[in-house]
Amino acid sequence: MKWQQLILVFIASICLIFAGNALAQTDININNTNLIRFGGSVTVPENQVVENALAFGGSVTVSPNARVLDTAIAFGGDVILKKRARVEADAYSFGGKIVQEEGAIVGGERSTFSERHGMMSGSNQGRRSFFAQSSFSPILRISAAVIAAILGLIILRTNPQFLPNLATKLRQHPTLAVLWGMGAIVAIIFVNVFLAITLIGIPLIPLLSLTAIVTSLVGSLGVALFVGQGLFSNRNWSLQQQFLVGLAIVTVLTLIPFFGGLVIFLVNLFGLGVILLWQFGQEKPQIAT
Numbered sequence: 463m464k465w466q467q468l469i470l471v472f473i474a475s476i477c478l479i480f481a482g483n484a485l486a487q488t489d490i491n492i493n494n495t496n497l498i499r500f501g502g503s504v505t506v507p508e509n510q511v512v513e514n515a516l517a518f519g520g521s522v523t524v525s526p527n528a529r530v531l532d533t534a535i536a537f538g539g540d541v542i543l544k545k546r547a548r549v550e551a552d553a554y555s556f557g558g559k560i561v562q563e564e565g566a567i568v569g570g571e572r573s574t575f576s577e578r579h580g581m582m583s584g585s586n587q588g589r590r591s592f593f594a595q596s597s598f599s600p601i602l603r604i605s606a607a608v609i610a611a612i613l614g615l616i617i618l619r620t621n622p623q624f625l626p627n628l629a630t631k632l633r634q635h636p637t638l639a640v641l642w643g644m645g646a647i648v649a650i651i652f653v654n655v656f657l658a659i660t661l662i663g664i665p666l667i668p669l670l671s672l673t674a675i676v677t678s679l680v681g682s683l684g685v686a687l688f689v690g691q692g693l694f695s696n697r698n699w700s701l702q703q704q705f706l707v708g709l710a711i712v713t714v715l716t717l718i719p720f721f722g723g724l725v726i727f728l729v730n731l732f733g734l735g736v737i738l739l740w741q742f743g744q745e746k747p748q749i750a751t
Contacts, residue, residue: 495531498655503539506530506547516658518651521558524549524566535658537667543568556668600717607713614683614705626701628684629691631743632736638743643735650674674734681733686712 495513497504503520506512506528514532515522521539524530524547534541534549540558543549543566552570553560560572617624632639653670657663687701690708699707712729716722 500651514658516655518654533658537654541572603713603716603722607709610679610683610686611706611709614686614709615702617683618701618705622701625684625687625705628681628736628740629688631740632684632688632732633692635739635743636732639732639735639739641735642738642742643731643733646674646734646738647731677737678730678734681735681737682712682729683709683733684736685729685732 496516497506497512497514498516499518499520501519502517503523504515504517505523506515506525508525509527510525511529511531513530515524515530515534517536517539519538520536521542522534522536523542524534524544526544527546528544529547530549530551532551533554534543534552535554535556536558537556538558539555540561541549541553541555542561543553543563545563546565547563548567548569550569553568553572555574559574560568562568614625650670654667657667657670683705686709687705688708689711690699690704690706692708693711694704694707712725715725716729718725
């Protein structure tokens, strides 16, 4: 039964990935006034007027003579204004730059978010794509695993029940964990869109994203322990040994081309979901050592 649940979870995760890819290939036009794209770039066609243009994981391009009445925001890309293009209010770029061609106008504030300095600035200096910087090389993945190992051992020493609680919760309710994770991802996306459109909430977007990342990373430590316990439960190993072996197995899987990206997605999905399930679920797990 447990393996059947894991297979269902895997299939649901694959469906979520393909759904996300399909969403990333299509612009979302809300009431013909807001252009939004997830995982790609947004282009405001020539001579067209829109209220907002938002790109999550790409650039925003305002074509010649096109107008954005409110904001143009790019997460992980540039905001590019072609000749005689106008953004009546503000233009923001998180991890990119703002480019204005001849005659292009930004009526309000034009700011970029510097990953290097971690602050808002008006600089137009070129920076590499956020996602290009975030694509882990094998060396960075191994380094991240070493840091995760240290953090996990510290948690196991200072709070011995925390990671076993997560691993047990994941063992008992894998389907609920992935549903919590999927729900959290969808909620984060919509909250980010809402904050971006309202302008006032823009400074909260990095904080929300950071919170989600930290939560999923901490939860992934529980996933590593879950893997170690599942594969080596018959051996008389300590929690620390089970955790380190599980983390090593997950790390090796992440190094496999293409498949490694799927492993990272699943581990973080389960990690985010099991943290939320552990925190908000009513049933208290029985810890298995």
